[in-house]
Amino acid sequence: MKRIAGKKLVFFLLFSLLAAFPQIVFAFPDEGRFVFDEAGLLTEAEKEQLEYMAQELGAERETEFLILTANDTEELDLSEYIGKFYDAQYGTVATNPAGTNAAILALDMENREVEVAVFYKAEEYLNAARRGYIIEQITPYLSEGDFYGAFSIYLQSVYEFMGTEPGESPETDPLLPDPVMIGQEEPSESIFFQWWFHVIVSLIVAGVAVALMAHHSGGRVTVHSATYLNQSTSRILNRSDNFIRKTVTKRKKPQNNSGGGGFGGGSIIGSGGGITKGGHSFSSTRGKF
Amino acid sequence: MVIHYKCQNCGDDMVFDSNTGMLSCHSCGRRDRIEDLPEEFITARFTEDEAKEYHCQNCGAVLITEKSTAATTCSFCGAGVVLADRLSGDLAPKKVIPFTISKDEAVKAFQKWCRNGLLTPKGFMTGDRIKSITGMYVPFWLYDLNSRVQARAVCTKVRTYERGDYIYTETHYYDVFRDINLDYVKVPVDASKKMNDELMDKLEPFPYDRLKEFKTPYLAGFLAEKYDYTDDELTERAKGKIANYIESYLSSTFAGYHSVSYQQKSIHTNKTNSQYVLLPVWMLNYDYQGKQYLFAMNGQTGKIVGKPPLSSKKIAAWFAGIASGTFFILTVISQLAGGGF
Known part of the structure; x- marks a missing residue:
């Protein structure tokens, strides 16, 4: 947790700097290789930043970090749309039998859905728990319309995750936060888990207990309603x-908003996998924003 | 009329012995069964004013008594005497529960009780500062009360169930009527002005199976009081003592309903019988840091009541201990429960 938070801070500062001065760009990457903003959510400067980051970070992890936005998925499911895009970009199994490592973040602006699909090596490193975590992290930005912020965090997160193998389970994953700690950061968390609530309850319990002890120190009444009752005639x-x-x-059942995913934020719709028309298998996780 | 029990063997004073339940002589060890002694005085009628001054039968000195005292010891020769005219006629007790706890046992039990006090100061528990201990027969009225309770109420039963997207709450209303007869027997109320009512109430229950026909020898060697209030004067207090019992009995008959709202409720309580009895109480005066503390002990069961001093240090320690313990447990529980999310 600490590790990821520390690195996150460094990257965040770096990105804030870039966001504030998008014109000071280090180098121009190949135009439109990693960011395909068909929905037009980014400014040119932002796009250039993201292109640069995707290129630099992706090269280090030998994985293509892609961002794809669409207003219209041509009546395809978002997963199918990603599959079609992947085949078009890297070729089918016939032309590219080894496949290309890739992590694709796709936004469907029509249905306001977000999906992270991973191919080959990325499939191993970005398991369902990590994909879920990424979506949880970026959903608030997406909901607010801060797409550049969301994409930056996405790139930084996949870079981070691609560097360390996941643990046996989400609980043992060194890069995933302890679910309890996430719970404590949630402002909506029940007061039963707040330390100050525990303090108040403890003081009340102790006060009542001591008051009872003091009250009973002089002997207590040990007769009760049945002591003098004549049971046979009463x-x-x-x-x-x-x-x-x-x-x-009658009233309507309260809606249960928390979905799967296991991270409490509740925007994950589900995880799954598939095969592109071109024959590449992939895994993906989808969420709403 | 003063009764004084002299040993038929050696002529010394005889007193009631709480261990054997017999009249015994300390000098020669003679024991007399109280049931076998003549009861000439119990039926003798005297008016209260007839004898104003009492003389000890043993030494002839004037007995110093309060108006309500019925048994005492002579302050000159120490002989236990019973003022029979204060226990006869209207003032004759019907029954008595004799002491089964002797003075020594009472003192020991009291010291043990003080040591076990969780909030009593250390010095109070170890110090032996019993100033005086007095065995006293306290006058009580035992009331038999009959209550007739009639109540009508609208009660509800609530059921919730889910169907589709909705939660349904179904409430059934009932018109409920109860007619109840309640008999309370031997409800004790202390009839002495001197005695603190709250203290005496806490001494209950007295074991009524130990009630014996009243005989004056039971009182030899103890203090006894006569009643200051008649049974009629205390009937209301007896009714008050059972009022809560009646309410709880009534509400128990509505078990199974989720809510009860009374439309009409009538409770009539009548006294069916009352008897005058003497019940055994050890009274202890205790000195601690210049203050007097009064304790009472049930002379049959050994139950002790009375407010001991409280140690602020011990209160603070208990408070801190319980608070931190609870906090620790809560933290552990929330950690365990939180892990499940």
């Missing part, structure tokens, strides 16, 4: 229980 002489009427009210 009884109900007459009773009646007559049904009068019945009322029924």
Whole structure:
């Protein structure tokens, strides 16, 4: 957690700098190799920044980090749309039998859906838990319309994750935060998990216990309602229980907003996999924003 | 009329012995069964004013008594005497529970109780500062009360179930009627002005199976009081003592309903019988840091009541201990529960 937070901070500062001065660009990458902004969400300067980052970070991890936005997926499912794009970009199994390592972030602006699809080596490093985590991280930015921020975090995260193998399970993954710690960062977390609530409850319990002890120090009343009751003659002489009427009210079930994913944020729709028309298999995770 | 029990063997004073339940002589060890002694005085009628001054039968000195005292010891020769005219006629107790806890046992039990006090200061627990201990027969009225309770209420039963996207809440209303007869027997109320009512209430329960026909020898060697209030004067207090019991019995008959709203409720309580009894109480005066503390002990069961001093240090320690313990447990629980999310 600390590790990722520290690196994140460095990158965040770097990106803020870049965002503030998009015109000071280090070098121009090949135009439109990594960012395909068909929906037109980015300015030219932002696009150049992202291109540069995708190129630099991707080269280091030997993986293509792609960003794809679309207003119209040509009536294809987002996964199929990504598959079609991948085949077009890197060729089918016939022309590219070894396949190309790739992580593709795709936005469907029509349905407001986001999907991270991973191919080959990226499939191994970016497992469902990590993909879910990335989507959880960028969804707030996407919802606010800060696409450049979301894409920057995406690039930085996939770079980070591609550098370390995932653990056996999400709990043992060194790069994934402890789910409990995420819970504590959530402002909506139940007060039963707040330390100050525990303090208050402890003080109340102790106060009541000591007050009872003090109260009982002088001896307590040990007679009760049955002590002096003559059980043999005390009884109900007459009773009646007559049904009068019945009322029924109904209300709608509260919607359960938290979906799967296991990270509490609740924007993940699901994880799955597939094969592109060209024959490349991939895994992907989808979310709403 | 003063009764004084002299040993038929050696002529010394005899007193009631709580261990054997017999009248015993300390000098020669003679024991007399109280049931076998003549009861000539119990039926004798005297008016209260007849004898104003009492003389000890043993030494002839004037007995110094309060108006309500019925048994005492002579302050000159120490002989246990019973003022029979204060226990006869209207003032004659019907029954008595004799002491089964002796003075020594009472002192020991009290010291043990002090040591076990969780909040009592250290000095109080170890110090032996019992100033005086007095075995006293306290006058009580035992009331038999009959209550007739009639109540009508609208009650509800609530059921919720889910169907489709909706949660349904179904409420059934019932018109409920109860007619209840309740008999409470031997509800004790202390009839002495001197005694603190709260203290006496806490001494309950007294074991009524130990109630014996009243005989004056039971009182020999102890203090005894006569009643200051008649049974009629205390009937209301007896009714008050059972009022909560009646309410809880009534509500128990509505078990199964989610809500009860009374439309009409009538409770009539009548006294069916009352008897005058003497019940055994050890009274202890205790000195601690210049203050007097009064404790009472049930002379049959050994139950002790009375407010001991509280140690602020111990209160603070308990408070801190319980608070930190609870905090620790809560933290552990929330960690475990949080791990499941």
